[in-house]
Amino acid sequence: MSWLELSPAEWTAVHLSLKVSFWAMLASLPFGIIVALLLARGRFWGHSLLNGIVHLPLVLPPVVTGFLLLILFGRRGPIGAFLDQYFGIVFSFRWTGAALACAVMAFPLMVRSIRLSIEAVDTRLEVAAGTLGANPVWVFVTVTLPLILPGIIAGMVIAFAKAMGEFGATITFVSNIPGETQTLSAAIYTFTQVPGGDAGAMRLTIVAVVIAMAALLLSEVLARGVARRIAAA
């Protein structure tokens, strides 16, 4: 099974994929929760519009999303230039950009998961917390958040899984630079583009599958544990 052994460069890609997916998942989480809250609870004018925008990355070919990111968040793009100048945050051709692309692509899935769990929360518990003196923010932190934890975990895992598989938007936005932006998926893609690359593609695919399966299993275990802890009183 020596063909299963990964080259150092491939190890780098695996490591990078994990890092990118992890941060994509983590960094988009607060936004995911806020947007899910707005969609689940908010009654405002642009509700449907926001819902539509959140779903855009799902609807558009990833390449288009990648190009849009490049235009907006690239070094010369309006948002990219702004963030660079005032906060020193640079996405273009950094692993951070790969994480951004993955986060954007995974965002609709994360929001869906969290939104559904928010809609299932018994708001009467939140009211009860309010009568005990907790202000709305504290109610959210101590009551709502723990109750939607299973949904958040599910959302995080699906986002992580999606981020592991994403490459269309990533490769278009931040290219395919080994050690910096070449994720596992991009490496697999590269293998599929050259003669004789099939074995390499297969090898990396197996790695990707194993990682994603592990994440899914972990999430099931976690969700079950959390669900038991918060079983309806």
Add this chain to the structure above:
Amino acid sequence: MSWLELSPAEWTAVHLSLKVSFWAMLASLPFGIIVALLLARGRFWGHSLLNGIVHLPLVLPPVVTGFLLLILFGRRGPIGAFLDQYFGIVFSFRWTGAALACAVMAFPLMVRSIRLSIEAVDTRLEVAAGTLGANPVWVFVTVTLPLILPGIIAGMVIAFAKAMGEFGATITFVSNIPGETQTLSAAIYTFTQVPGGDAGAMRLTIVAVVIAMAALLLSEVLARGVARRIAAA
């Protein structure tokens, strides 16, 4: 705004995309419901494995999924050959193949949606139907199914939206044949590959966005209507 006008070939792509997405959504629905049922209610050995397999298309780069489809469902692939010989069903280079690819890519999203709604069903209503003389299948058809309708609608719409955006697996599996397998996404992709194709890509992107937004809006309206009809008694 004349650059917004679509050429006949583009109209064909739009039409084809709608057809492919529609059938991808519809044909995968029964399987989606069955798998969601198994995952939500089943207690069997390969539960986690099934869950993992369902999520694979999300995890793998779409190109890899496309290759796997080609290997399995191609004219010489084990499943493809079987279907061709015994049922005369051919996927390769047909719009049906595009629909299969889109269905596979959208499947995890559809299953998630439906699964969650099944988990929310009050099983006591099913028991009540049983005591009235309905056998399990009829209970499912007359009680469970109507109650999970909002989840099914949500799952269908997200599958439709995903199918509209899919191209990586599709183009790899059934290529990019105008009028047969060239969907909107593939057409957009093609535009992005040629210098000066930006305007064309933009135009088709707008079309894709409009269609997907309409589908999302429609689903919200439908879901709200259904939810009102089945408001907890």
Add this chain to the structure above:
Amino acid sequence: AAEAKDPVVFAAASLKNALDAINAQWKAETAKQATVSYAASSALAKQIESGAPADIFISADLDWMDYLAKKDLIKPDSRVTLLGNRIVLIAPKDSPVKIDIGPGFDLAKALGDGRLAMGDTSAVPAGKYGKAALEKLGAWAGVEKKIAQAESVRAALLLVSRGEAPLGIVYATDAAADPQVKIVGTFPENSHPPILYPIALTKDSSHPDATAFLAYLQSGKARPLFEKEGFTVLSKPVTQ
């Protein structure tokens, strides 16, 4: 990060095998190495346009290099046409088909009701060349409706090697590497625009080793590695 250590090369994905080998050899010789990012030429060009930290760009066709040249994003005097390639007609290895490629040859008949796999004729370079050749040879009209346009040459190759399509048009470099297909014939060089891989330094390139790697790619040491993958090396050897 990326600009810190090594020169960065943006290269068309089809060059991966050759460039990886050359890069390894360069490292062995000089203890320096390049970082190579493989993707579609289109994506790479647009990335360079939006400020990617690339030092060298190798495009799979002239169009995307011209695109950057027009926008003044490459150093014009560094531009060299590095490689050439050929397109060939392939069939699955057990196929009995025999065709002589020439003016007026009847490709449609050979296809029967099968499809001709090739790269996207408007997006993928190999597809564009294949279409040009078929037009030139008068075979296009007969097969126009039977084309399966793949997302890349490799996808087209796969369609033939899996037996989905009875015939396909791919680069000689790809055909050589796949034992599941056989080359039915090679398109005459004059039937299509020359298949060229231009290379150039980007406008913003400042890496001290970029020029050295550019030169190494054109050197006699790189040549056999390109040729091993089936490319024709067009540039005159540069001595270092």
Add this chain to the structure above:
Amino acid sequence: MSIDIDVTHRFGAFRLAARFTGGAGVTALFGRSGSGKTSLINIIGGLLRPDRGRVVIDGVTLVDTDRGIFVPKHRRRLGYVFQEARLFPHMSVRRNLLYGRGFVPAGERVAVEPIVAMLGIGHLLERRPAGLSGGEKQRVAIGRALLASPRLLLMDEPLAALDESRKGEILPYIERLRDEMRLPIVYVSHSVAEVARLATTLVVLNAGEVAAAGPAAEVMQRLDLSPLTGPEGTGAVIDGTVAAQDERYGLTLVATPAGELRIPSVAKPVGAPVRLHIRARDVMLADRRPEGLSALNIIAGVIAEIGSPVGAAVEIRLDCQGVPLVARLTRLSLDRLGLAPGRTVFAVVKAVSFLPEEPGKREGSAADAAD
């Protein structure tokens, strides 16, 4: 009609081991929360498969673990009315009602209109369950179960989720099922008042075991059950017939072997059977026939048994010409009056203390509404 149960089932530390037989009329399963009532009715209904045992209804074996028989719930032809009505929220009341009817062979279907009329839900047919009040929902649930032409109706605390006045609305309908439709019913409750009013056979469950079972009147007067039934529990159930109606004072005269009793008027014809529940707490005893008292009912009887004291109180069972009566007194009164078994005493019962006092009235009006 016969119900023959002998099952055991274990849930963790809880063990149900119940054996009893029931017949026509209402078989009430009575017991505290957690005593196993729902488990038992679920076993009858096929919602729960017992670890061991047999369930035989009318000679048909529904469960026999030894012989491997387990008829699935949809083939049992038993109606089940749950505590929460469990109406199908996506169907109109009409479609809810007709749900089970399609599964009944055409020849055995019952007519819809009489049941709709009897339950007074004719005006609700096109509504959705979500908009109904608790009492309306439960009436629809009863109708739905009836229209499935069950051989036996199972009711698990059908009134528990309703407030007092809604309970009063529903009870007369259940009595009609028992008396007019002659439908056998297994009725779970932990309300003594409901059981007293409805039960033909009473099965008292305690911690998963049958503590007492038999005709309701007999079981209810057993003084040793009062720890289980609670202080409101013991009492006597007396079956009599309407002897006369006193229109002027709104009273009904009921003939019983112990003499005639006056109760608030019941809308039944002369000769119709009436069941009276006289709670022990409502009975006073006197050592001589009292005079000038507002209480209308004075019954002579002989002290048959004196129970063991609970706190300040003690229960006394009288035999009034074969009719049992139970009184609860303080121990002080017992001593003061010098009561002992064998002594003749006079039981004093106010007319207004008869349960049900309002349902009688409501029954009439509900029936009017149903016409």
Add this chain to the structure above:
Amino acid sequence: MSIDIDVTHRFGAFRLAARFTGGAGVTALFGRSGSGKTSLINIIGGLLRPDRGRVVIDGVTLVDTDRGIFVPKHRRRLGYVFQEARLFPHMSVRRNLLYGRGFVPAGERVAVEPIVAMLGIGHLLERRPAGLSGGEKQRVAIGRALLASPRLLLMDEPLAALDESRKGEILPYIERLRDEMRLPIVYVSHSVAEVARLATTLVVLNAGEVAAAGPAAEVMQRLDLSPLTGPEGTGAVIDGTVAAQDERYGLTLVATPAGELRIPSVAKPVGAPVRLHIRARDVMLADRRPEGLSALNIIAGVIAEIGSPVGAAVEIRLDCQGVPLVARLTRLSLDRLGLAPGRTVFAVVKAVSFLPEEPGKREGSAADAAD
């Protein structure tokens, strides 16, 4: 302590227009389902913003629509105990209890142990709410509200979801809040028994309007309210003090202006206040002092008012040395005894008919358990 409410609010066809004042002790909001009790308590608690009006608690204006004042619920310092306990399922009982305590300024916090001990929930602290019985849950919910140091406790049918014996478990705790902690309480109920036992001030709501409001004893004897309170509703509430304990017979002697009454023993010291609820249905009248009767309590009084008949029954209000008493008789008895306002009669009340009869007993044992 004062509660001053004057609000109007509209829900579609339903209109709430309530104005009343309450003070220390328990202010009970009583009325049928849908009369607006929950809406009203929600307005006090800040869960509902009234269309118009004012809510002033202890001089602090919480709502004044004219002046644009609306204090949000988390700044009102009012404890709220809901019908369903609403415990946080993801926290242990201990964390549930302490939830509101952190928001209370350090100096105003109440000690945890006494409250835990008083509610008898010390052994539950590490458990999760999911595993608790209904009664335990509700006790924890009460503790949670108390530990937030509320100025006023709001309780919306806190016992409605519990069965009879669980209710009996909780009631003594609420009495302790009222009597020992001296916490003002607004208590919503549609149970006459609960209201009679707990209320200091009684507000009767009918279709969104206040039908009667005032001291509980006064409101409860009003004969014109019986259509609202139901046939079990009317009765008299008599406040007395413990005069002596009769250990031998398990009785307590209660001194009232109308004379001494014997009731099943109450675990209170001599001199302690006791409230007695005598339901009209439990009172018999006699035209002479009865002899040889088991009933221990015979009270002389003068007929003050005869209500209008409802069915066979009629209610009669007596004045017994200033203490009101209400009896329900049949019209037949009224005529037979020839009763009329001004006549002196003797009211007969059995000792065992006093409510509460069991909670007194249980109170002792619950208190033991809490130690």
